[in-house]
Amino acid sequence: MISAVFDQAEQRDPIHARTWIVLVDGAKAQIDQIHTEAELRGVTVHIVVDFVHVLEYPWKAAWCFHAANDPAAESWVAAQARSLLAGDSEQVIADIRTAAKTAVLGEDKLKTIEAVCGYLETKSPYLRYDTALTRGWPIATGIIEGACRHLVKDRLDITDARWSLAGAEAVLKLRALISNGDFDPYYAWHLKQEHRRVHQARYQDRLRLAA
DSSP: OHHHHHHHHHHHOTTOOSOEEEEEOOOHHHHHHHHHHHHHHTOOEEEEEOHHHHHHHHHHHHHHHSOTTOHHHHHHHHHHHHHHHTTOHHHHHHHHHHHHHHSOOOHHHHHHHHHHHHHHHHHGGGOOHHHHHHHTOOOOOHHHHHHHIIIIIHHHSSTTOOOOHHHHHHHHHHHHHHHTTOHHHHHHHHHHHHHIIIIIHHHHHHHHHHO
16 A cells, blocks of 8 residues: 555656655554655655654653543643644653653553653654644644545445445545546546547547548
8 A cells, every 4th residue: 555655656746856745643564664665766755643643642641640530631741742743752751751750650650651752762753743834744644534534434334335446446536526526527528538439439440431
């Protein structure tokens, strides 16, 4: 799938003149494959980990320091979120570790804290949200997931539905055309192509002989 996405990107930008941004959920195997494809194709990519996904980790840390439903946890996470958006993941890691040293935490919570900090350290090259926001890059996949739900799930994931690959792809292409407001020009083009295939291509030899 990642190779197919790179194929489509190269069709749109064959000389690699545009800025390539890859928005991911943070899976290591996924990121490794993206780097491999980029290297094979000689293109520079900017990888951004979904901010909403990353925000789950400060929340995990927050519940190590706060009781369940404590409103102070939200304020604490908001402060970490602002630091992340400013591109300062190192500060977030430092704040969490400092808080862990001053708090009295059990072994399980200490393991959670270390897992959170380890995740943020590993993903730090892809958490440059300050750069992304300045340059107008996306930082969350919500719009993509929403499109998938609207285009795919709402139509294909219905009771007792069975789809062939070709049939599902045809339906999804039509839904995309309709959602984008491009169906009318597409259908005019489709009729023209059908006319050429059925009539012009079939009878062109007879027309030549008659001439």
